[in-house]
Amino acid sequence: MSTRANYFKIGVFIIVVFAILAVGIIVLSAGALTRDPLLLETYIDESVQGLSVGSSVYHRGVRLGTVKQITFLPTGYPDKMRYGSRAYEKYSQYVLVIMAVDRSNFAQDADDEVIWRIIDGWVAKGLRLKISYQGITGISYIEADYIDIDHPPEKELQITWEPKNIYIPATRSLYKNITDSVVSILGTLNTIDFKGIAASLTTTLDTLDKAVSDAQVPRIRADLAGLVADLRATNEFVMGMLDKSRSPDGVNIPETIAQLDITLRRLDKFVASQQSEVEGIMSNIRQTTANLRDFTDKLKKYPGLVIGGPPPEVSK
Known part of the structure; x- marks a missing residue:
């Protein structure tokens, strides 16, 4: 009799547990449902x-x-x-x-x-x-x-x-962007004439090699060395002048240039004021030159004019 009572209690306990679990699941999922x-x-x-x-x-x-x-x-x-x-x-x-x-x-x-x-x-x-x-x-x-x-x-x-x-x-997606970019790059590469570029590059290199071979490289090198030496000497000369211009007894280059500029300005004003007279003088010089040219031509034809002789008579 006691064994049957224990089985009954165990069965009731299992049923109650399952009922509680079912109610809990229903309550917890009620919001989602x-x-x-x-x-x-x-x-x-x-x-x-x-x-x-x-x-x-x-x-x-x-x-x-x-x-x-x-x-x-x-x-x-x-x-x-x-x-x-x-x-x-x-x-x-x-x-x-x-x-x-x-x-x-x-x-x-x-x-x-x-x-x-x-x-x-x-x-x-x-x-x-x-x-x-x-x-x-x-x-x-x-x-x-x-x-x-x-x-x-x-x-x-x-x-x-x-x-x-x-x-x-x-x-x-990022994958789509990458694949599209790769396809675009490959399409662009397919349109490039690599064979033509390689042929042109080969021709250019051959031409450059021939030009270097034909050029007088030693003479050009010597000329460049001489040019560099001249530039160095000129630079030393100029620097020496600048150093002297800074000394008390040296040439004052800035002052000399300023005086030269003043002199040129005065000369320009003088020429502008005497322009009419200069034009007259130039006209007289041209006239005198013409007379001398005419006189020289006559001397070539009649040398006796130098000693005061008369010109030869023109035969009739």
């Missing part, structure tokens, strides 16, 4: 390899929520992007990522409209979503961070539909 997560969405124009449903969403290292859905954009908006339409052709390469985040990360007891305005303000200040990677493991997550709104790294996607959830624009 009654509070719907806030849904965000973004459109990514690159590979989302490594990103999966359940991947974390971080804002500067703070975990906000998880990824809820990953699909192509036309799949999420089939009525807006029907197959074959211009919208489908334009947006079919974009990946739609929907995220579920905890409302408490934005504002306590705030409704959807208030949270919407808060996020819109952050987006206006440069808040963007991008894919990031955890080290070299290849595991991806969504990271929210700010960009320089005045100098955006790329052109923003212009959407023509009303998003179903709160929309935050996406920007390229």
Whole structure:
């Protein structure tokens, strides 16, 4: 009888423990069960390899929520992007990522409209979503961070539909930026004519080598050495004159230059004042020169004029 009583007590104890655990789990998770997560969405124009449903969403290292859905954009908006339409052709390469985040990360007891305005303000200040990677493991997550709104790294996607959830624009990941830069550099390198450059460089080196071989290098070296020696001697002479100009019995070069400048100014004024007379004198000199030239010509023809003889008679 006592054995049955012990079994009964043990059974009751186990049932009570499980009941307490169940009530505790229900109470602790009541908030999560009654509070719907806030849904965000973004459109990514690159590979989302490594990103999966359940991947974390971080804002500067703070975990906000998880990824809820990953699909192509036309799949999420089939009525807006029907197959074959211009919208489908334009947006079919974009990946739609929907995220579920905890409302408490934005504002306590705030409704959807208030949270919407808060996020819109952050987006206006440069808040963007991008894919990031955890080290070299290849595991991806969504990271929210700010960009320089005045100098955006790329052109923003212009959407023509009303998003179903709160929309935050996406920007390229660091991996995408690196790969695009490498591809751009390789494309630029492919356009360079390395063979032509090498041929031109070879021709230039050959021409330079021939020019050096043909040049009279020893004579040029000797001329340069002589020029340097002359410059050194001239420098010593000038420095000696300057040293003498500083001594009491030496030549005062600055004073001499000043006196020469005064003399030149006086001469210039004198020439300007006597310009008319100088012009008359020059005219007389030209006339006298002409007369002398004429007289010389006559002497060449009639040498007897020197001794006062008459000129020869002209035969009729």
